[in-house]
Amino acid sequence: MGAAARRSGGRWAVALVVGMALLGQPALADSGLSIGGRSRYVLNPKATTVQATVTVDLRNTTPSSGGYFYFYNTFAVPVPAGAENVRARSNGSSLSVTLKRTDDPSTRLARVSFPKLLYGRSRTIVLTFEVPGEKPRSRDSTRVGPGYATFAVYGVGDEGRNSVEVVAPAKMSFEATSDDFTSTQKGSTSTHTSTSTTGGEGSWAVVSLRDPERTDEKSVEVNGVSVLLNGFQDDPRWSTFVSGQVTKGIPELEQLVGAKWPGGLERIREDASPSLRGYDGWFDPSDDEIVIGEQLDSDLIFHELSHAWVNGDRFDQRWVSEGLAQVLAERAVTATGGTPYTHPKVSRGSKQAVALNAWNGSAGSRSDVVDAYAYPAAYAATKSLVSGLDDTQLAAVLGAAIRGERAYDPPGTRDTDGGRTSWSRWLDLLETRAGVEAAPKVFSRWVLTGEERATLAARARARTAYAAVDRADGAWLPPEGLRDAMTAWDFDRAGAVDAKVAPLGRAATEVQAAAARAGVEVPDAVRTSYEQAEQDEQYTALAKALPQAATAVVAVGAAERAAASTSNPLSALGATVLGVEGNASRATALLDEGRYPEATSAAKDATRGADRALLVGLAMVGALLLLAAAVFWWVRRFRATQARHRAEQQATLAALATAAPVHPVHPVHPAQATQPGAGPELPGAGPPPPLEPAGSGDAQGSP
Numbered sequence: 074m075g076a077a078a079r080r081s082g083g084r085w086a087v088a089l090v091v092g093m094a095l096l097g098q099p100a101l102a103d104s105g106l107s108i109g110g111r112s113r114y115v116l117n118p119k120a121t122t123v124q125a126t127v128t129v130d131l132r133n134t135t136p137s138s139g140g141y142f143y144f145y146n147t148f149a150v151p152v153p154a155g156a157e158n159v160r161a162r163s164n165g166s167s168l169s170v171t172l173k174r175t176d177d178p179s180t181r182l183a184r185v186s187f188p189k190l191l192y193g194r195s196r197t198i199v200l201t202f203e204v205p206g207e208k209p210r211s212r213d214s215t216r217v218g219p220g221y222a223t224f225a226v227y228g229v230g231d232e233g234r235n236s237v238e239v240v241a242p243a244k245m246s247f248e249a250t251s252d253d254f255t256s257t258q259k260g261s262t263s264t265h266t267s268t269s270t271t272g273g274e275g276s277w278a279v280v281s282l283r284d285p286e287r288t289d290e291k292s293v294e295v296n297g298v299s300v301l302l303n304g305f306q307d308d309p310r311w312s313t314f315v316s317g318q319v320t321k322g323i324p325e326l327e328q329l330v331g332a333k334w335p336g337g338l339e340r341i342r343e344d345a346s347p348s349l350r351g352y353d354g355w356f357d358p359s360d361d362e363i364v365i366g367e368q369l370d371s372d373l374i375f376h377e378l379s380h381a382w383v384n385g386d387r388f389d390q391r392w393v394s395e396g397l398a399q400v401l402a403e404r405a406v407t408a409t410g411g412t413p414y415t416h417p418k419v420s421r422g423s424k425q426a427v428a429l430n431a432w433n434g435s436a437g438s439r440s441d442v443v444d445a446y447a448y449p450a451a452y453a454a455t456k457s458l459v460s461g462l463d464d465t466q467l468a469a470v471l472g473a474a475i476r477g478e479r480a481y482d483p484p485g486t487r488d489t490d491g492g493r494t495s496w497s498r499w500l501d502l503l504e505t506r507a508g509v510e511a512a513p514k515v516f517s518r519w520v521l522t523g524e525e526r527a528t529l530a531a532r533a534r535a536r537t538a539y540a541a542v543d544r545a546d547g548a549w550l551p552p553e554g555l556r557d558a559m560t561a562w563d564f565d566r567a568g569a570v571d572a573k574v575a576p577l578g579r580a581a582t583e584v585q586a587a588a589a590r591a592g593v594e595v596p597d598a599v600r601t602s603y604e605q606a607e608q609d610e611q612y613t614a615l616a617k618a619l620p621q622a623a624t625a626v627v628a629v630g631a632a633e634r635a636a637a638s639t640s641n642p643l644s645a646l647g648a649t650v651l652g653v654e655g656n657a658s659r660a661t662a663l664l665d666e667g668r669y670p671e672a673t674s675a676a677k678d679a680t681r682g683a684d685r686a687l688l689v690g691l692a693m694v695g696a697l698l699l700l701a702a703a704v705f706w707w708v709r710r711f712r713a714t715q716a717r718h719r720a721e722q723q724a725t726l727a728a729l730a731t732a733a734p735v736h737p738v739h740p741v742h743p744a745q746a747t748q749p750g751a752g753p754e755l756p757g758a759g760p761p762p763p764l765e766p767a768g769s770g771d772a773q774g775s776p
Contacts (some may be wrong), residue, residue: 105135106145110230110275114204116241116282121217123204125152129229132195144189149173149182150200151227151277153215159202161185168198178212180225209308209367214279216345216367219306220245220287223345228267228276235275239265241282248346251278252439281345288342291316295323301340311343311367318374325405326375330382331468332475337361337381341374351440356380372414375402387475389495392429392520395448396455397471403456404464416449421518428522429454430496454519462507470507474498480505481539481556496520497562528562535564538571545578547585549600552577554607573612577603580619587623595626596665621669628673629664 109130116123127150135143152159152172161168161183169186183200190196204224206217216223228237239254241247243263247256253269253276270276288303293316300319304312319341323334339361347354347364354365356377363377379398388394403413420426425446432447459467469484474494478486480501494502500516503509513533517526539559542551550556552574558567581603588595599622606612656678663672 105133105143107132107134108229108231108275109234110228111236111238112226112228113238113240114224114226114280116217116222116239116245118220118242118245118284121206121219121222123206123217123222123224125156125202125204127200127227127229129198129200130195130234131190131198133190133192136192142192144191146189147184147186148198149184150229151175151180151225152183152200152202153204153224154179154181154213155207155215156181156183156202156204159183159200161198161200163187163196163198170200179214209305209311210369218308220284221305221345222282223279223349225277225279228270230270230275232270232273235268235270237267237276237278239280239282241265242284244286245282245284246346248281248283248349249278250280250349251276254278254280279349281349283344283346293319295320296327296334298323298334298336300338303340304343305367308343308367311369314369315341315374318371319378321409322371322375322378322405325408326378326382326401329401329404329464329468329471330379330475331465331472332382335381338363338378341365341377343367351444356384358384358386370414371409371411372402372406375405376414378402379405382475383471385493387477387493388499389493390430390432390499392432392447392451392454393494393496393499396451399452400455400459404467416452419446419449419453421450426450428525429520430522430525450519454515457515457519458503458509458512459507461509466507470502473506474502478502479556479560481551481559483550498560501560528564531564532562535559535567535571538568538575542571542575542578545575546581546603547578549581549585550604552603552606552612554612557607570612573609574606577612577615577619580616580623584619584623584626587626591627591629593626593629598665598667599626602667618667618669621673622664622667625664625669625672629661 111128113126113128114123115125129148129150131145131148133143133145137143154174154177156172159170159172161170171184171186173182173184175182183202185198185200187196187198204215204217206215206222206224207213209216214223215225222241226237226239228235230236239247241263243258243261245263247254247263247265249265249267251267251269253267254265255267256263256265258264265280267276267278285303287306289306289309289312291302291304291312293300293302302312302315302319304315327333337358338356341363343366344364345366348366353368353370353373354363354377356363363374365373365377376398379401380394383394383397383401385391385394388397399414399416406413423446425442427443427447429447429451432443432451459470462470473480473484477488477492477494478484479488480498482488484506496516500512503512513529517529521529536559539551539555542555552570555567555570555574558564558570584599585595599619602611602618603615606615656675659675661672663669663675
């Protein structure tokens, strides 16, 4: 059973007090009257009534004295206020029965009259009656309906001679205000029996029976969330009311908590069981259900819905989850136009008062006197803590607590350890994140034990020292070692760490200032090395590394600016040759890796290269121009030489052509053609060889 519940407003507590008062009346218990009692209540689920039989064995044990003799002629038995057909018989005869009202609207006294019972005499009386039950939300809390029943049972016998039996179908669940019942099953019927007495004089209890298969089932959809409503079959108004409250409540609570509905709820069930344990209702995460009574109470519904977010899985202390659930319910009721629950006033100085951190137990146990104080006290403490926060501020700090964040980390930072939020973390979140300056005083008054209260002074000193470190290191977080010690409330360790990290604040701000002057972002590695430091050797290393980082940041910033300044063509050419961009990029990478001296050296190389880039660019352009001119001159010279050679060759050819003899050529018929100056062509002779050009070789043939 989960611990998420809201204590009952007192209806059953009043009935219990009245029941005990009835058992103390002389008519029911008298030292001179020996009483044996057997009470049997049988539920008839078809007729929706309870048949009751109370058998009383009376014996007068008061002897005559001083001339007086003592007798008894009446005996009173408590019965449900709506009991019908009340009859009594003894020795085969009917006895007179009168019903008398009591202070409890659910109970009457059935006074049975009989002839005088003298000393030493005995009489057995059998009282029978029917219990029909009342309509839902009647002042009389007795209920007997389709699939359920809630009624009071009484045992009237002395200690050792008293028994109460409740007989019902075995499939019906059984709850009682007393843990003294034992159950046995025979066939389809279960008998629940108690033989205890209160103070040796009878017993009283309220019992509840429920058939889980006989319900008025209805489904409600809200923002994609589906919830089943299981109400009594003769109480449709309950389902309609709860449906409306769930429809309005879940969206409103999502805004107040700052988180979507987390799930974990399948049904809301109408049942008297919580009231029998002293609660109005409870959220049972083991069965994914909310169980509440028949009351139409929007505050109660919103309170239990809030436990989907604020519960024992998220908060260590019961008072935190109960107080927050009630504050959320109150705000949701107000926002939706309802009337918030009125809490009883409690005083820290009352006899029942306890430090809320000492309040244990859960909704699975029975509510007790401590609960009567603790529930309203938890609300009073939580109300005092968050009353100055608007809905947005409350959602921010509550969301951080639900997620298990640490107060000394930036909002949204997940704690690697996870887990639930303890009371100390809740105090830190309220004071650090939400600015609730009065939180320590509220905790001191309502929450802390004497030993816990003694730690507040050390905490205050540690927080003052922590704030000084936080101011000194600029926009950075104090190192992890200090934040962890503060979160754990280990103030001795926090003091030791503070002594080591406080001197680092100046170096940290110098890095940030250097970055601002250089116009660059502080590399993540530099900031991380400071913020995540948690060992002594890391603090020692930071004392050397941070000044180096400041120097490197300045150098890298200068290198980046210098590299950017080489944008004109001549400078860009020189920068490329000198590797300015590469050195600047390498410097940035080395800085990101935390290699500060190397980053500084590479950055200076880039800066020096950028300074010479224009001259180098000019020199390279001049060299290129000279090279181009030389090539042009060589090409022209080559072409001129070639042209002269061709001219000389052509002149030589022309001279040779002029000096050589020219022979006339006579036309000859092809068939008769012969060499000039020769006779007829000889048979088999081929064509004459071609003439060689003059000057091309030795002359052949006849002149």
